[in-house]
Amino acid sequence: MKYNFEFQITSYCQAKCASCQRTIDIDNFTPTHYPIEKFENTLNNLSSVDVDIITLCGEYGDPMMHPQIEQFIRLATDRGYEIELMTNGALRDPDFYKRLATTYSNLQIFFCIDGIDHDTNWKYREGVDFAKAWDNMIASSKTDIKLEWHFLIFKWNWQEVTEAANLAKKHNIKLQFKFNGRDFGLISPEDKAECKELIRNVE
Numbered sequence: 001m002k003y004n005f006e007f008q009i010t011s012y013c014q015a016k017c018a019s020c021q022r023t024i025d026i027d028n029f030t031p032t033h034y035p036i037e038k039f040e041n042t043l044n045n046l047s048s049v050d051v052d053i054i055t056l057c058g059e060y061g062d063p064m065m066h067p068q069i070e071q072f073i074r075l076a077t078d079r080g081y082e083i084e085l086m087t088n089g090a091l092r093d094p095d096f097y098k099r100l101a102t103t104y105s106n107l108q109i110f111f112c113i114d115g116i117d118h119d120t121n122w123k124y125r126e127g128v129d130f131a132k133a134w135d136n137m138i139a140s141s142k143t144d145i146k147l148e149w150h151f152l153i154f155k156w157n158w159q160e161v162t163e164a165a166n167l168a169k170k171h172n173i174k175l176q177f178k179f180n181g182r183d184f185g186l187i188s189p190e191d192k193a194e195c196k197e198l199i200r201n202v203e
Contacts, residue, residue: 002052007042009034009072010061015088015127019184022060031061036068040075047079055084058112064091070100077106086110086150088125089133097136101143108146111137116164120157124185141171148174154185158195165202 011031016023054076056063063069064087076083083104089111100107111133115121118130140147151157151164161177168175177199180186187195 002050004053004055005046005051006055006057007034007039007072008058008060009039009056009063009069010066012065013058013061013088013127014065014091015062015125017125019124019180019182020059029060033066033068036071036075039072043075043079051081053084054081056086058086058088062087062091073100073104073107077104081106083107084110086112088112088128089136090129091132092136093132094136094139097140097145098143101140101145105144108148109140110148110150111140112150112152113137114152114154115157116160116167120160123156124152124154124180137173138171141173148176151175151177153177153179153187153195155187155191156185158187158191158198161195161198162202165199 010033011022011029012033013022056069056072063072063085066072073083073085083106085107087109097109100109112125113121113130113133114124115130121128121130121133137147137149149164149168151161153161165175167173179192179195
């Protein structure tokens with residue numbers, strides 16, 4: 001049996017997503033970065049386990065906020081692991097993503113962008129610079145890096161799915177729609193049914 005392991009390597013993030021656990025609990029913890037040494041020790045302890053994927057996720061913080069993010073990626077890829085990294089996309093710059101693309105063939109990046117413009121994306125991902133996120137994703141799409149655009153559907157952005165799909169096709173980006181399951185911005189059942197039809201039409 002193969003196993004996937006998820007690591008929360010930082011609780012720092014520039015975003016203030018309304019239903020994110022970090023935003024909800026912001027007064028109850030002190031942001032911190034996970035020590036690279038502990039990550040290396042954990043990987044050493046996993047040497048006898050059949051690991052398929054290491055996921056660097058962002059439940060409490062965006063992995064790209066960690067000052068040693070590239071060292072985390074290097075440690076895992078040097079051991080042959082597939083790496084999945086989830087980010088709001090607006091951290092670092094295109095040159096950084098291009099370097100990742102040319103250096104780490106086992107890396108896949110998920111850009112979590114919930115709209116086709118600043119105003120729509122900001123309704124949930126408050127604090128995220130849409131222009132930077134978009135530029136980073138488009139720059140990455142022009143490299144050999146594996147990437148996906150994850151579009152979380154809310155009551156205010158579901159009508160953008162067709163245009164989002166067209167943009168993804170234009171830039172040869174794999175797009176994955178996900179319905180928001182939390183109370184904040186929850187789409188109505190009627191709109192959800194119509195949105196599902198829009199998605200079927202663009203798939």
